[in-house]
Amino acid sequence: MYHSIDDTKLKRLKGIRVSPKNFEKQISYLANRGYKSYTLAEMVGQRNSLDKKSIVITFDDGYKDNFTNALPILKKYNFKATIFIIINRFDNDWSLYRKSKNAGVVNHIPKLSDEDIKELLKSGLIEIGAHTMNHKNFLKLNKDEKIYEIEESKRELEKRFGIDCKTFSYPFGIYEAGDEKLVKNANFIAAVTTEARRTNMGSDDLFLLPRVHAKDGYLKFIYKMSKF
16 A cells, blocks of 8 residues: 655655655565566456465555656556545645644645546556545545545546546545445445555455555565565
């Protein structure tokens, strides 16, 4: 699980940023050890025939550096990725929906334009998934509000980019019992959380998939991967 790939230091929310240097080291480590990358939709579709060294690279939110900094590295190693896009990602200080002390942090990080997303799709390496309309905290929404955030984000992505949007990411990784049913009813095939562990595609709920946090430096990343 990644968010932003950039060298600029953040005063807060440090966990959402990995430098391009560390990102390339991590992808190189995976490639050199024979890992095969899939988009999330591909992995779900092939879950009954996966090798142990199968991996999905994900990015949440929709930061411009996913295009400018991450994509060239993915191309270099022929690795795929799934990027979960917030529809209303501009002038939207969604970090406030989690903690007020994070005010203003995400506003200063450039976001992907629709044209950037089209170029990502043209690469053939990127799947676009939904990350709701506004990235609101699901614990503070009623059922109808959640349905709107889930279903409308799928419709918008499909309309704008002519794609079949199949996968979803919960804002902040937060969800309540029953939210996975709302996602399933919206005709997604899978959804990811921020629960920090390896996914077992044979036994995990496809609508509550965990992810390994890749926010750390290279040595911690190797340690995490060595446990698999």
